[in-house]
Amino acid sequence: MMRRTKIVATLGPASSNPDILRQMIEAGVDVVRINFSHGTKDEHIASAEQVRSLAHSLGRTVGVLADLQGPKIRIGKFAQGKITLKARDEFILDAECELGNQERVGLDYRELPNDVEAGTVLLLDDGRIVLTVTKVRESEIYCEVLQGGILSNNKGINRKGGGLSAPALTAKDLQDIKTATILRADYLAVSFPRSGEDIRRARALMQEAQGHSLLMAKIERSEAILALDDILSASDAIMVARGDLAVEVGDAAVPALQKRMIRSAREANKLVITATQMMESMISNPIPTRAEVSDVANAVLDGTDAVMLSAESAAGQYPVEAVAAMARVCLEAEKEYTVNLSFRRSPDTQPVSIEDAIARATMYTAGSLKIRAIAALTQSGVTALFMSRRSSKVPIFALSPQEDTLSKVTLFRGVYPIKFGQGLCDPEIILSMAEDELLRRGAVRNEDLIIMTIGEPVGKAGGTNTMKLVRVGGSRGTTQITKEVTQQTFSDPLNL
Numbered sequence: 001m002m003r004r005t006k007i008v009a010t011l012g013p014a015s016s017n018p019d020i021l022r023q024m025i026e027a028g029v030d031v032v033r034i035n036f037s038h039g040t041k042d043e044h045i046a047s048a049e050q051v052r053s054l055a056h057s058l059g060r061t062v063g064v065l066a067d068l069q070g071p072k073i074r075i076g077k078f079a080q081g082k083i084t085l086k087a088r089d090e091f092i093l094d095a096e097c098e099l100g101n102q103e104r105v106g107l108d109y110r111e112l113p114n115d116v117e118a119g120t121v122l123l124l125d126d127g128r129i130v131l132t133v134t135k136v137r138e139s140e141i142y143c144e145v146l147q148g149g150i151l152s153n154n155k156g157i158n159r160k161g162g163g164l165s166a167p168a169l170t171a172k173d174l175q176d177i178k179t180a181t182i183l184r185a186d187y188l189a190v191s192f193p194r195s196g197e198d199i200r201r202a203r204a205l206m207q208e209a210q211g212h213s214l215l216m217a218k219i220e221r222s223e224a225i226l227a228l229d230d231i232l233s234a235s236d237a238i239m240v241a242r243g244d245l246a247v248e249v250g251d252a253a254v255p256a257l258q259k260r261m262i263r264s265a266r267e268a269n270k271l272v273i274t275a276t277q278m279m280e281s282m283i284s285n286p287i288p289t290r291a292e293v294s295d296v297a298n299a300v301l302d303g304t305d306a307v308m309l310s311a312e313s314a315a316g317q318y319p320v321e322a323v324a325a326m327a328r329v330c331l332e333a334e335k336e337y338t339v340n341l342s343f344r345r346s347p348d349t350q351p352v353s354i355e356d357a358i359a360r361a362t363m364y365t366a367g368s369l370k371i372r373a374i375a376a377l378t379q380s381g382v383t384a385l386f387m388s389r390r391s392s393k394v395p396i397f398a399l400s401p402q403e404d405t406l407s408k409v410t411l412f413r414g415v416y417p418i419k420f421g422q423g424l425c426d427p428e429i430i431l432s433m434a435e436d437e438l439l440r441r442g443a444v445r446n447e448d449l450i451i452m453t454i455g456e457p458v459g460k461a462g463g464t465n466t467m468k469l470v471r472v473g474g475s476r477g478t479t480q481i482t483k484e485v486t487q488q489t490f491s492d493p494l495n496l
């Protein structure tokens with residue numbers, strides 16, 4: 001069995017050593033996340049290069065996700081690096097403060113005093129420290145400590161319940177979008193979007209910079225939950241960004257929201273990553289807790305495309321073990337029947353395109369006959385995306401000559417990239433060579449029944465219009481069953 005759920009690993013000091021990174025890729029990393037909240041432009045470009053060249057040397061394709069910092073409000077630094085706050089202490093957040101101490105600390109967002117008032121609850125460091133605002137005086141926010149703890153440099157601040165005015169794209173993000181283009185990010189993640197408009201704006205800026213990334217909206221504000229449909233329609237993918245989201249909506253609300261977001265994303269033909277603290281204890285332990293194992297498995301059963309490692313792979317002691325643990329938990333969870341989110345609605349909703357119609361026919365057939373594999377010959381990857389929105393145990397191989405398509409499908413659940421078809425244009429030859437390629441890779445065996453999809457004429461993006469059932473190694477496609485049922489050519493049935 002091949003693992004269907006994909007693994008995203010955040011890069012950082014713990015994963016910059018090429019030997020560790022190679023082991024992480026071997027253990028199952030499908031996509032790396034470069035967090036623009038840390039590090040420099042040159043470091044990001046070098047990381048992407050390093051990942052691609054290591055993956056190449058291993059005969060693998062690994063996607064690159066560039067995660068913009070966004071308006072994450074952070075405190076400044078302390079003279080001593082950190083302080084300890086106790087309940088009922090007074091503490092001041094002060095945009096004018098240069099270097100913090102036991103009494104006050106700086107802020108990287110000058111507007112914060114305008115966004116809070118007496119009674120506002122502020123959560124620091126993903127909610128580990130809780131402050132209540134007592135009064136605001138110009139640049140100073142006076143607070144009482146509700147829940148104390150150790151507070152160190154540059155920790156994030158969230159307002160409980162959301163409602164901070166900061167726009168989703170900061171001046172730094174505009175520069176970082178250019179960097180993401182230079183390093184050819186497959187996915188560009190926008191942090192803290194409030195609406196579809198924030199994503200449309202990011203897409204316009206990315207296109208202006210000549211970028212070709214898919215746009216991902218990180219759902220981590222309470223406003224984003226209300227605007228989920230609008231955000232989904234503007235995005236290619238979403239991330240259930242549980243770290244900030246839990247702080248804004250309360251931790252207890254997150255599990256149900258995760259399920260809703262995954263279902264909504266799949267129904268809208270969008271991709272979804274489940275992120276943050278999935279294997280948190282593996283920052284300092286070689287094995288996960290039972291609860292973490294359940295968390296990863298439940299995300300798999302919910303239908304997520306991918307599960308993500310943050311500090312576990314960026315700054316933890318066991319980055320390779322964390323990837324391996326995720327891989328093994330995903331694989332096991334996938335053996336269980338998962339709720340089929342998609343077939344139920346198939347009869348009631350119109351396919352959105354010819355590719356969608358072919359993808360549905362393919363997945364329906366794969367579910368009703370003993371099909372070993374699906375080979376989607378694709379330029380843009382869109383047919384593979386539609387196929388992967390339907391839950392199935394049949395592997396979907398995306399065969400494409402396009403490197404950028406192959407590195408994007410790394411995130412699609414159940415889809416495996418295979419470089420194939422450069423310079424070929426005769427569909428008969430392509431289909432027969434694709435069959436050989438799958439045989440050569442051990443993905444299929446002689447006599448297996450497989451489904452192949454292709455667009456004719458060949459070479460045009462997004463033109464899949466043909467589904468074919470093939471008995472592998474048979475007399476090249478003309479076995480009993482193919483004569484009877486197959487070669488359904490849909491000639492524009494939707495009038496598109």
Ligand SMILES: Nc1ncnc2c1ncn2[C@@H]1O[C@H](COP(=O)(O)OP(=O)(O)OP(=O)(O)O)[C@@H](O)[C@H]1O
Nearest residue numbers: 010011012013035037038039069072310311314315
């Ligand atoms: N490139 C890096 N350099 C240094 N530390 C890192 C790096 N990447 C991650 N870390 C550490 O790992 C922790 C978790 O990683 P993650 O990428 O989720 O950071 P974050 O700051 O919480 O993310 P975000 O900005 O998206 O909210 C960070 O708080 C940081 O301590």
Ligand SMILES: CC(=O)C(=O)O
Nearest residue numbers: 241242243244275276
């Ligand atoms: C990943 C991220 O940004 C979060 O969980 O908040």
Ligand SMILES: [K+]
Nearest residue numbers: 037067068069
């Ligand atoms: K970020």
Ligand SMILES: [Mg+2]
Nearest residue numbers: 220241243244
């Ligand atoms: Mg976040």
